[in-house]
Amino acid sequence: MKRRWDLRFPLLILLLYLSADVTSQVNPGVCRYPLGMSGRQIQDEDISASSQWSESTAARYGRLDLEEGDGAWCPEITVEPDTLKEFLQIDLGSLHFITLVGTQGRHAGGIGNEFAQMYQIKYSRDGSRWISWRNRQGRQVIEGNRNAYDVVLKDLEPPIIARSVRFMPVTDHSMNVCMRVELYGCEWLDGLVSYNAPAGEQMNLPSFPVYLNDSVYDGAVIHSMTEGLGQLTDGVCGLDDFTLSHVYNVWPGYDYVAWTNESLPNGFVEIMFEFDRTRNFTTMKVHCNNMFTRHVKAFRQVSCYFRTESDWEATPLVFRAGVDDEDPSARFVTVNLANHMASAIKCQFYFADAWMMFSEITFQSDTAMYNTTLAPPKTGPPTSTQPGDHPTHKVDDSNTRILIGCLVAIIFILVAIIVIILWRQVWQKMIEKVSRRMLDDELTASLSIQSETFAYNHNNQSTAASELESNATYERIFPLGSDYQEPSQLICKLPEFTQSAEEPASPSTAASKSTATAAQDGVPHYAEADIVNLQGVTGSNTYAIPAVTMDLLSGKDVAVEEFPRKLLTFKEKLGEGQFGEVHLCEAEGIQEFMDEEFSFDVDEDQPVLVAVKMLRADANKNARNDFLKEIKIMSRLKDPNIIRMLAVCIYSDPLCMITEYMENGDLNQFLSRHQPQGQLASLSNAPTVSFSDLCHMVTQIASGMKYLSFLNFVHRDLATRNCLVGKSHTIKIADFGMSRNLYSSDYYRIQGRAVLPIRWMSWESILLGKFTTASDVWAFGVTVWEMLTFCKEQPYSQLNDEQVIENTGEFFRDQKRQIYLPQPVLCPDPLYKTMLSCWRRNSKERPSFQEIHRALLGSQP
Template sequence: MSMLYIVSITGCSYLSACLGVCRYPLGMSGGQIQDEDITASSQWSESTAARYGRLDFEEGDGAWCPERTVEPDSLKEFLQVDLRSLHFITLVGTQGRHAGGIGNEFAQMYKIKYSRDGSRWISWRNRQGNQVIEGNRNAYDIMLKDLEPPIIARFVRFMPVSDHSMNVCMRVELYGCEWLDGLVSYNAPAGEQMSLEGQPVHFNDSVYDGAVIHSMTEGLGQLTDGMCGLDDFTHSHVYNVWPGYDYVGWTNESFPNGYVEIMFEFDRTRNFTTMKVHCNNMFMQHIKAFRQVVCYFRSEADWEATPLSFSPVVDDVNPSARFITVSLANHMASAMKCHFYFADAWMMFSEITFQSGKCLHTHKRSPPNHRLILSSNRMVSSPIPSPGDDPTHKIDDSNTRILIGCLVAIIFILVAIIVIILWRQVWQKMLEKVRDPACSHTFYLIHKARPIVYYHVILLIYLQLFSPVPALTSTVVAVTASKAPTATFSQDGVPHYAEADVVNLQGVTGGNTYAVPALTMDLLSGKDVAVEEFPRKLLTFKEKLGEGQFGEVHLCEAEGMQEFMDEDFSFDISDNQPVLVAVKMLRADANKNARNDFLKEIKIMSRLKDPNIIRLLAVCICSDPLCMITEYMENGDLNQFLSRHEPEGQLALISNAPTVSYSNLCYMATQIASGMRYLSSLNFVHRDLATRNCLVGKNYTIKIADFGMSRNLYSGDYYRIQGRAVLPIRWMSWESILLGKFTTASDVWAFGVTLWETLTFCNEQPYSQLTDEQVIENTGEFFRDQKRQVYLPQPVLCPDSVYKIMLNCWRRNTKERPSFQDIHRALLESQA
């Protein structure tokens, strides 16, 4: 269980870590904020107007200066900045008017007011309740001050304060990043008080900026301040605060309905994929994460009638605080109302975040070409420049600038010459690689990995492009070379097929699910198609399962399907009953290449005959639209099946929920390994193995399928590369993400993740505590192999022997990963 604890700590602290990098200048000094977005209550003259209040600028008369002197206890004068959208602001900088020694005006103190809508203004207070911020001590130094707590705002006002009448001038900058959650307020019951060993412990939202009477309304606070609570709620990240400060908590004695209702309002209608709730779980003190959450959505004026329900696994073993990820299934809404049900006497939250559409989690992205402020609360002296200490400083040495400019120009000229020479040699080859949407992700993902990975990844891409022996692109690799004599071997010993030896099947959903070596393709498709034409009139369409670039997948009932079956295949239903099938349908306007690939896929699928692989039953290819008809299992996919069930135990008995035993979980996992063993024996690489692509039949029968990518239900499982390829990065091996290598060894990696999903009852995404970009960064840690990579934690139900199988699947070196035959044997032995 130690691994679970370590990963939980990492998940709890990642928001706090991100606060450390959400400190980029928002555009006062850089000019990104336009003049018309900087206004003021008044000004001395046109040359001291608001637009001159930019940090470290000397234009005009050198700063913004209000028309009147600042009087004690007067807050009439202000400099206002409109950021045009909501931002998460963690730091502010101020400076006085120096004007080359002519000016000597500055604000010794100031206050900040902010607004999210331009009408309701809120006075900022620090965590101890103080409003006044220490300003400047002279006219030229820059004073940086952390905002603790940070604010979420579009409009910010700087209001100079003085204890005596004085003239002031100000130059300012705001630091932070864009607020991508879009949350503008949450309404919740006021936090309550616990008595612990005779001492009061307060769980109120102390930084909430809305109204707090009996409940909290129209504000944001500790649940959005980016600070996750510690495992022990009596301690805090913040000094000089009371026990319980990091959490907002409630006791079930105050809620006869058994739940706490929190309502979330957003800036616009959004397409929600997940909600992450950071919960305390000190069950020894009768504190647990919620046992169920039921969410209602409002897109226009009315609330949707059907809510979304989610039940995490209640953990009575590990007391660590943790994020719980709730899938919101792409609901469109501008407001959300969630009922969080108690699992014990107390329930405590410290952070709630949302992911919607293409937006990643809040305060993760950095404005391009902006420099990060790493420290604050210090004076920065202009006469003694220290750009390494303060990135807001300019270097005034003109000779240095000229020298740097010349060196940069020479470097650019040399690079241009090298590029022209290389381009002439490899023009056609590069063009072909970049045109392939499946392989072009390698070029894009290097921008998502940490800078320390860049050199290594670029070097490997260079070797791929320019090496004399063609290396693998993301089209296909087969691990067993005995059946493919044209394979070449890489440095890690894995045989790679040259591009000319690969058959690239596009597929109706836009993804290459079964990537097949050309030799294998010839062996499989040398005969006529071994399936019959099925009468379209016997198909009854029930539901559209998904769609892709070239076609759709439908759930249908087929009458009389038994007459079209091979003699080695039988259904467990009577002849007069309709059969549930999946129908892949190619769009009539699909291009010629897509039609050819569709027919190739039919040929290949017709040869796959294994108890744990979905079978091709029949086709409709005599007229458009072209269709292939495959099995569909009555219990749907494994992800949804397990999400509706609970592990056997006391909790399931109390809730009367359907259960699945551990032995049945292992039985299903063994079947997945058996199906993959069959595919690998044919040199097939699946490339999208996950519980969403495993179908469940009677008596826990499992069959591997391939159309999970096309389903909107699982769009959050795929990472889109600039509108082109979509990749299941949370299931992909490091070499698949960074190098575009897909092999049986990478399928083994995906099997380890699939096994982890199965034993967690699919209650959360793999690496749910990490954003997509952090998942990609973690692959860089596998690449560097400096023992800093993060692994998926050991599930509660998982014995050490089975977790060891997972860890072996995730070994960095592909040669050290087990084969599917080894995995299948090990899972059988674990059940003995």
């Protein structure tokens, strides 16, 4: 999974940087370039280690994604618990802003199997003082690798500013470890190595305290902060309302460092900034809060003193800022430093109100250039120096003009290169158009031909023809947006398939063995039996149902009543597709249309929140027939954990199906708004969900899926986005996710053919087109993983869509290189073992939903 970095992107960034007036010196969201371990920009002599196992596992082999030597850096001895003796050190040569790190173990083509499950990072800006990195909650240990070949990327929150970095393996038991690493970030242009300031203070509001200290400062903090960097240089600007924070899981006021004039009798805050060398300073930008309703304002004046070598200039530079009593928004105040030369700056910021709050301070400067001769004195002959005069440094104007000329020439060359590259791309796209169409057709065939070939009764050719004709309309899926990726050469990366026990050989073979397979698995395979696909109005296949089950259920009378349209009040459109839409509505008096066994949580005279699937009036005959067929089937689904159909509107167009909708929305959005119950959540005042409540919700999903599997229904899109949440954490399984633009990035689009939730799909569903209860079990395991991570990221977020499909090829080849979702922090070992059992390669070895539900019930307190 080698990363290829296009030269054009950094060139464009350079042009933008030269031409734009950026408000902050560094942006952590953009500053994420590999610094040169895998690309070899970092030389071998700049990589060292505490020890090495052998010459072939020396430090120089600890490069991410490279397999040289014996495949990684390995320390000489076994790493023991609670010891930090071994380290891999990278020297970058200059200060860098580091936002991300990547680690990998030693695989060496199957020979090695060593990796670091955990590690710590230490860093240094001067090569002598080493600082232990800790996250925003104070934790130092970083979760590492779960196997020897996966690359695990971890964001450093907060980022670090360092010249040298050490990776130090950590273990909870004695074990051999090996590491390959990469650093990601960009050069630290400020050159700032430390700032000294008074310690931040606490503001006591009537409702809660606001902690305004520099919590990630990496120097000494007693009564003041010395010899370190922290939140004023982390690249994150505070919000207009300082009681809130950009960062999750932290306390109010986290983004700001603040002082009150009551504790500083001089009327100012003095901050001293130390730099890596003498620089020519142009501006200083200070991000200040101005929430004057809380007695907070930006500074009214700043006086800055400059130090060149060891002496401070006697006369300060004074800048007066306007006091703003009208606009409460936070802002950058730019201070003109008038090209002063200095290696340190001491600034006194004067209060304009009771409080002063800073979140970022950045400097714009150039490295100082000196003439080789002394500048002439102000009076006297230019060839001599008067007694008592001190030599003065002066910027060489001729050198400056030469430098500016070179930069202009470089910009013109870069523009020419970009124009040539863009011109070549246009021609390449024209040449590749025809081949791309062919590749898309091949890709479609590889991923979905089984679903189009074997979903019909091949024993009766006329029946097959009619079924094919009736379903042809649904081959084109309504495009939800521009988020889908359509790689033109993905087919080249898919594995070569040969006949196997799990792969259908031909239409006749598949039809003949469908009965035997059903007997073995307890449920017919999507690719091996007569299947009826209920096509939802939004373009999604709601369920895949065996034809026998369909005949038994649809032969009964519809058990739902016609509901008066005038009693529906439309509130919001939840989603749309090729044939219809899904709306959130309020239904008045719908309680009267329900049987006695169903009850609502609202009073009879109160409107009920419902979801309404609406078929477009211009839908063709096939779509209308499918919609009525879906109504018949959905009317028979009666389970406390399955969304239930309540009523219909089918006497006139547009046809409508009214189903339950839960008051807390879908599970994905619900969990993403909550935090795990614990001390950190209490500090941030975020709504919480306990682990026992999570387990209760997981058990309900398993119960609903057990009910569907009992009917031989295959859901095919189980995920948190398709589970709705009611009162007391009640869960009901639905099918709206695919129709919502909010989740369009969860679906991978095969051009003109299908949209697939590949990150939730089993390998055999993606590569062989087989959808079974066993593939739903796979999706259940991914859904549990989502829940235990509180839906903070997509499954396999470190992989792009192509790599996800490549990983399914690893499952097919079964060479032990496949990537599994990692164990979430909240997940106990027994539950993770259950999740791993859901992802077994052999679908017959996966547990049934009955077994999963029984195990979950038995594990609950």
